[in-house]
Amino acid sequence: MSKINPRVRMIQNSVQANLLQRCNHIREELQQGVKKPYKEVIDICWGDAHSGGTKPLTFVRQVIAVCIYPELLQETTIAPDVKERARRLLRECPGGSVGSYAAAKGIPFVQDGVCEFISKRDGGVPSYPEDIFICSGSQNALMFVLKLLVHGKGLAQTGVLTPIPCYPTFVMGLTELGAAMVPYYLCEDDGWCLHVEELRRALATSRSHCNPRILYVINPGNPTGHVQSRESIEEVIRFAAEEELFIFADEVYQDMMYAEGSQFVSYKKVLFEMGPQYSNTVELASFHSVSKGIMGECGLRCGYVELVNLDPSVKQSVTSAFNTERNTAVIGQIALNIMVDPPKPGDPSYPTFSQEVKSIRDNLVHNVRQVQETVEALPGTSFQAGSGGIYAYLRLDLPQKALLQAKEEGTDPDLMYCSRLLEEEGVCLVVGKEHGQQEGTYHIRICIGTTSTRLKEVLRRLKSFHLRFLNEFS
């Protein structure tokens, strides 16, 4: 054991991993005919739309199928715009095959499409292909950019300001790379807002043990669902400029807005509208992915990062470092191309495409409402509904007796809650402890990027369990 990298040794198997293991075990028991109060386990932990029953978008799948098996170009049942897109993409693959290597940073044609998308989204702010690095998912992109920046030990160790709550793989990544995690707390009572005073407090504290260099923000929030206002983003950028922090803006949920009237504004757009004092100086990495939006194509593995205001010499280093990666599947890049350039009104595939997109959006809105109604009717729970993303993050006000019981069992109260929920009702959620939380508060995360029928069943089981739980510990 002493032979292995001590940083890797430090990565802890999370409590969630144990819960998932148990979840798989219960699934096997059910298959073997073991009697349980339920027939099926519902694992609704991850932001994984397709595993939650959401159907893939037809246009996406048709284009990929044709690229994979170009004989389908002969099929009369496949629409001309599908064929045209597939032909266009195959022209960009050496030898006309998705089986050949793409350039390390991604297919140039796909990079170009990403730039057009960003520029259009941001009201004309320019975006350059050389700044776009296509990766095997946004997590992979995050790790890549972190790897570039993280180094040093003791007071020189790179510190990363990290929101609490935050999804756990990011924190594991920091451990692995040897970064110091500098927690800043989002304000639950204020709808999970990011307050700059809290950033300032976290930064000041951190200087005694590391060198804070990176500020990580997730907008729309995971797990909170909070969407930052333009004013809030401006404040954060001003703070980053003052403190010379590199902003990592994780914006993978940008097209999953569900609150009426609320709108996603990117960090890049705000940065460029703040004038050259900021737009020429503040370093920004902005992340997006095909996994978490309308497409929900997690399994295809593709995302990108746009790097803004990097020193040219650093950019050269980045590009060289990227050559050891070369791991973004071409199929994922095709999905990315469609994400940034979907069918348009008038295209043969548009009616089906827009219908499918609408149904996914409507479903999301409906699901948030379902969660709200459940929580309102359930004592000891509360929910600060956000405006975007695919999670509902619920607070549990657990009875004193339950807290004592957990203490007696040597476990955490929210873990005890989730373990029992799994055993008794066959529902697997994410334990708040995984995300970090204010001392004495307890939470659970539910993925709402799922079908409404499935979510309804989850909420029915949760309600039934919760009332029993309260009863037992009252």
Added chain:
Amino acid sequence: MSKINPRVRMIQNSVQANLLQRCNHIREELQQGVKKPYKEVIDICWGDAHSGGTKPLTFVRQVIAVCIYPELLQETTIAPDVKERARRLLRECPGGSVGSYAAAKGIPFVQDGVCEFISKRDGGVPSYPEDIFICSGSQNALMFVLKLLVHGKGLAQTGVLTPIPCYPTFVMGLTELGAAMVPYYLCEDDGWCLHVEELRRALATSRSHCNPRILYVINPGNPTGHVQSRESIEEVIRFAAEEELFIFADEVYQDMMYAEGSQFVSYKKVLFEMGPQYSNTVELASFHSVSKGIMGECGLRCGYVELVNLDPSVKQSVTSAFNTERNTAVIGQIALNIMVDPPKPGDPSYPTFSQEVKSIRDNLVHNVRQVQETVEALPGTSFQAGSGGIYAYLRLDLPQKALLQAKEEGTDPDLMYCSRLLEEEGVCLVVGKEHGQQEGTYHIRICIGTTSTRLKEVLRRLKSFHLRFLNEFS
């Protein structure tokens, strides 16, 4: 610049990168109508079969197309075994979609198939799913396992015995992870054999500046094509056991054997046949991939590593560390499943499949012969033909005047040769310097995993250039 990770800063943009940049530039010039002595640039650097004109295997592409777009299950033109395989694989995807996340280590069903394949290949030696880690290509797998083991500084810095010649991305990876590269030279005069005395020399030298822990072997060799005999592998294993080295066996070219009568034997098979003294103790990581074999599906990004004789506590750490990756595309895993479990005699798709495989093999044999014949007729070149893999590694005996000219130009003789070859004939090869070579020797690497027509044209241009080059510098 000082802000970034010093290890990333150390990664050099290779000479090859500049050559490729020039290659792309020439391509653009041709498109713009600039007159050159050739109409097309042939880039034959990488082991990328499809970009070299090799056609994908029909069965692979059909199964993937059906998994991507399950409506194709209704197509009468698609064979029943294709549909059956697609149905089987879709059952393993949560929600029945390749767009859902797979388990971090890979789809369990695919892991099982890999184990059966290994066990069958190795004459019954057992293989366990928990030892199989499915990755986004073998390079990604290599980096992952290296990351686990590499740490320390000064005398404690992990040293990696690395063959010379070796492909450059591996060496870049070592730099990035902070490992010490410990070169050992393959013996060109002996057909690029690996001599244990040379390993011993390299190891002894290395102890003065690092802690050698890993022995990297590539079998069949890249770029050499040399295939190790069972005896040679036994010797290497005995050496690794004595010196407590972790063996990394890169065996991605294992199904590309072209010399009559020669056979690939895996490190794992030999290890297990050497008895418990070795099979219970020597740590081994064995790598394979869908990119480099008959399939040549580089763009799908999938490979695996089997980890043998890891300490159980280490294995737990490995599994946890793997959770920060999660980047293997499901489509690649489908290709892997087919690689390890291809159509069998009697299956509807078997005749086409076996015909396609045969044609790729015949082509490889034919290509090696083409290279041999060219070299025999060409003064100042020699070629130690190997038995497997997809490269021909040619030695150039360059005239004294050419060496002086290179010196005058401040460049390396083989780089000067390749640059001129590119400019004058539009052929891009890999410069020997990229792989490392004995002082005063010069080489070029040609990928022979390409169509014979294409290779013929490459050799024609190479011959014409080479004779002119000799003439100029004689």
